[in-house]
Amino acid sequence: MKMKIRQIFLVLTFSITFVTALQTVPVIVASHKLVPELKSEINADNIEAHNVTSVTNMLKKLITACSSDEYLLVNIPGLQLDDITDNKVEQWPFVSNYLKMASSLVGLPWVHGTLDFQFLERYIIRNCQAEAVYVNSVNHEEVAPYYDVRTRVIVVNLPPLPIDGSRDGTLKEYDELIRKIIRKLPSPHYTLLITSDVTTTTHPVPHTFIRSNPDRFEIFNNIINHSSRATEYERNDNVKNVDPIWHKPKHTNDRYLRNKKKDEIHFFRDNELWMKYQQLVTTVIVMILGLFMMKIISIFGNIKQWIIDKKRKNQLIIEKNKKHD
Ligand SMILES: *[C@@H]1O[C@H](CO)[C@@H](O)[C@H](O)[C@H]1NC(C)=O
Ligand SMILES: *[C@@H]1O[C@H](CO)[C@@H](O)[C@H](O)[C@H]1NC(C)=O
Numbered sequence: 001m002k003m004k005i006r007q008i009f010l011v012l013t014f015s016i017t018f019v020t021a022l023q024t025v026p027v028i029v030a031s032h033k034l035v036p037e038l039k040s041e042i043n044a045d046n047i048e049a050h051n052v053t054s055v056t057n058m059l060k061k062l063i064t065a066c067s068s069d070e071y072l073l074v075n076i077p078g079l080q081l082d083d084i085t086d087n088k089v090e091q092w093p094f095v096s097n098y099l100k101m102a103s104s105l106v107g108l109p110w111v112h113g114t115l116d117f118q119f120l121e122r123y124i125i126r127n128c129q130a131e132a133v134y135v136n137s138v139n140h141e142e143v144a145p146y147y148d149v150r151t152r153v154i155v156v157n158l159p160p161l162p163i164d165g166s167r168d169g170t171l172k173e174y175d176e177l178i179r180k181i182i183r184k185l186p187s188p189h190y191t192l193l194i195t196s197d198v199t200t201t202t203h204p205v206p207h208t209f210i211r212s213n214p215d216r217f218e219i220f221n222n223i224i225n226h227s228s229r230a231t232e233y234e235r236n237d238n239v240k241n242v243d244p245i246w247h248k249p250k251h252t253n254d255r256y257l258r259n260k261k262k263d264e265i266h267f268f269r270d271n272e273l274w275m276k277y278q279q280l281v282t283t284v285i286v287m288i289l290g291l292f293m294m295k296i297i298s299i300f301g302n303i304k305q306w307i308i309d310k311k312r313k314n315q316l317i318i319e320k321n322k323k324h325d
Pocket of ligand 1: 041042043050051053054
């Protein structure tokens with residue numbers, strides 16, 4: 001009898017799990033400078049999965065402040081909560097430090113769906129007059145040092161995490177890469193967003209169990225839920241403590257040429273610029289096409305007239321000839 005009840009219970013649990021399992025991704029957001037009340041856009045706690053709309057609204061709020069000089073959007077395909085809990089903190093020596101230093105810090109273990117990186121990239125470009133840089137491999141060389149002060153969006157798309165024993169090593173490698181990129185930036189004011197563009201299946205866990213085990217069900221609980229984070233405050237007022245790496249250009253002419261070259265390709269590369277002039281360019285093209293069409297139509301009209309005139313002339317000649325006959 002006891003056995004049977006247990007079986008029924010198991011089957012019930014299984015079917016409930018099957019029905020309510022969610023496809024989720026974890027999200028970490030850290031801003032060096034304070035952007036107050038980010039969390040007001042999302043659920044007060046992480047007990048239930050957040051929806052993408054509310055998380056995107058939170059990110060819009062963060063981006064609208066334009067308080068960072070660099071926005072790193074890091075996609076680690078396959079990343080899940082278990083990769084970024086307290087007992088994996090050794091795999092993230094540098095990122096965990098950046099998180100500790102961040103004035104605004106949000107960790108979401110489960111977001112129901114993936115974030116739209118392209119939208120976020122465009123939103124940053126448009127709002128903060130930023131320029132995009134892409135890193136598509138574990139190679140920080142893809143981020144060239146830069147000298148100007150323009151805001152950057154650095155979109156980092158990493159290879160999917162392996163599911164074998166090398167996973168921890170890969171996490172460490174990615175941690176090091178993020179540090180190398182951040183160290184190249186001329187300004188210490190960065191925003192770091194880490195997530196995955198593929199979801200993993202999350203089975204529901206009783207709420208009481210989540211509440212009593214934050215080290216297992218929160219992202220880096222010791223950092224993100226640190227007692228000092230009970231109230232928000234600016235942790236990086238004295239930014240001069242952070243030694244920025246200034247790359248001194250050797251040749252001012254080099255720099256001029258480089259900037260010139262950059263400006264040349266900007267027009268087609270830079271979405272924002274294109275969006276701004278799209279209408280103008282389209283209007284000009286349409287106008288030119290219109291003039292061209294009008295010209296062609298008038299030429300055709302002339303030819304037609306010419307043919308009609310010719311026919312009429314021939315007709316007259318024939319009629320004349322007939323009369324003569
Ligand atoms: C998403 O989450 C927010 C914040 O909790 C909530 O107000 C909103 O109704 C949710 N939207 C959907 C579509 O579930
Ligand atoms: C840390 O987590 C506990 C339990 O989830 C919560 O009660 C507490 O308010 C959190 N502390 C901070 C500083 O967020």
